[in-house]
Amino acid sequence: MPRPGRNTYSDQKPPYSYISLTAMAIQSCPEKMLPLSDIYKFIMDRFPYYRENTQRWQNSLRHNLSFNDCFIKIPRRPDQPGKGSFWALHPSCGDMFENGSFLRRRKRFKVGGMLVTDPLAPSKPQDTTHYLQQQAKLRLSALHAAAHLPQMSGGYNLSSVTQPSSFKHPFAIENIIAREYKIPGGLAAFSTSGYPLHNQLTPAWPHMYGSGMMDSAAPISMASDYSAYGMPLKSICHGGQTLPAFPVPIKPTPTSMPTHIPAFLANSPQSLSPTSPQTATGQSSPVAHGEALSSSASTALQSAVAVH
DNA sequence: AATTGTTTACTAATCA
DNA sequence: TGATTAGTAAACAATT
Numbered sequence: 015m016p017r018p019g020r021n022t023y024s025d026q027k028p029p030y031s032y033i034s035l036t037a038m039a040i041q042s043c044p045e046k047m048l049p050l051s052d053i054y055k056f057i058m059d060r061f062p063y064y065r066e067n068t069q070r071w072q073n074s075l076r077h078n079l080s081f082n083d084c085f086i087k088i089p090r091r092p093d094q095p096g097k098g099s100f101w102a103l104h105p106s107c108g109d110m111f112e113n114g115s116f117l118r119r120r121k122r123f124k125v126g127g128m129l130v131t132d133p134l135a136p137s138k139p140q141d142t143t144h145y146l147q148q149q150a151k152l153r154l155s156a157l158h159a160a161a162h163l164p165q166m167s168g169g170y171n172l173s174s175v176t177q178p179s180s181f182k183h184p185f186a187i188e189n190i191i192a193r194e195y196k197i198p199g200g201l202a203a204f205s206t207s208g209y210p211l212h213n214q215l216t217p218a219w220p221h222m223y224g225s226g227m228m229d230s231a232a233p234i235s236m237a238s239d240y241s242a243y244g245m246p247l248k249s250i251c252h253g254g255q256t257l258p259a260f261p262v263p264i265k266p267t268p269t270s271m272p273t274h275i276p277a278f279l280a281n282s283p284q285s286l287s288p289t290s291p292q293t294a295t296g297q298s299s300p301v302a303h304g305e306a307l308s309s310s311a312s313t314a315l316q317s318a319v320a321v322h
Numbered sequence: 323a324a325t326t327g328t329t330t331a332c333t334a335a336t337c338a
Numbered sequence: 339t340g341a342t343t344a345g346t347a348a349a350c351a352a353t354t
Contacts, residue, residue, distance in 0.1 A: 031344060050326060074345055080328050087327085097354055098326045118336060118343060326353070337342070 027063045032071070032078045034116035035061070036085065040103050047088055047102035050076065084110060084123040 028035070039056035040048055048056070054072055057064045064071055079085045084107035088100040107123040 033344085070346070073347075076327065077329085077346080078344085079326095095354085097324090120337090122343065324354085326351100328351080329349085331347085331349105333344100333346085335342100335344075338340095 025062050028061045030116040031118065032075045033082060033084065033119070034111065035064075036075060036078065036101070037103055037110070040101060045100075047100040049096065049100055050079070050098045053101065082123065083107075083125040 030038070035057050036053055039053045040046055042056060053075065054068075057075075058068075079087075079101055084104050086102050086104050088102055090096055090099060104123065104125065106125070110119045110123055
């Protein structure tokens with residue numbers, strides 16, 4: 015019943031596969047990881063089509079999460095109770111959508127296969143965890159730094175802080191998300207619950223739903239869903255619960271990833287342990303690995319927008 | 323009991 | 339046209 019008057023268009027099935035949609039959801043938050051329920055929510059909030067037949071598509075989505083190596087499961091810390099784990103994108107999943115199509119990838123990402131494209135990706139499961147933790151730390155410091163730079167407020171992109179040298183392909187999921195929900199100028203409001211108000215987002219695509227005025231060409235007035243730096247507040251306040259644990263992939267990641275951890279990431283400070291105080295500060299306990307995807311992998315969603 | 327996660331099987335669409 | 343990828347259904351286990 016939400017959306018009187020504008021349904022015909024926005025109810026269309028989005029031209030994205032479940033993998034694309036899930037990647038979008040994960041990329042939309044600074045931690046780069048979300049619990050299943052939040053992935054559902056992200057999709058339903060933005061794509062009215064998925065507000066129906068939830069049993070069907072959610073089953074499919076869960077299937078995709080388990081079946082595809084590009085998604086990794088990250089356990090909750092004991093002090094972070096809740097159902098299910100967090101889901102993140104594999105650091106090495108590379109350019110899954112570089113062909114510009116979000117419906118069909120050129121090649122399925124397979125851990126241990128030869129499709130790894132991220133030179134920063136670790137080569138062993140333990141290293142992957144380590145890598146993610148390092149990324150988390152970087153992201154965290156970036157957040158702190160950015161928070162103290164007033165001139166950076168207003169649509170400032172965190173990724174440019176944490177990944178100063180990583181070029182964001184126009185198709186990057188991260189880019190699409192950023193464009194879709196970038197704050198025109200300043201801080202966004204928090205919902206009283208500390209939870210994002212997805213429905214106040216304005217859509218840039220017909221199949222996306224928002225409530226505000228619809229000028230896809232104009233900067234989107236980002237509602238309370240996203241704070242400055244273009245990230246969802248939820249990431250900071252994680253729906254009332256505290257932050258997720260540092261990433262520790264559950265899904266065993268086969269060892270043959272032909273890449274290496276860069277030297278500067280090789281020495282991991284103990285401060286990155288999953289029990290690090292940083293994770294309990296509520297300042298975003300980033301998980302991030304998403305660099306691979308953000309810089310390359312997700313290369314595609316954006317062009318779809320550009321085309322529109 | 324409901325949710326989350328895994329797995330298998332099958333069909334359809336698309337790619338090379 | 340065969341191979342690959344995506345979508346769906348379903349059974350089942352584990353967890354909360």
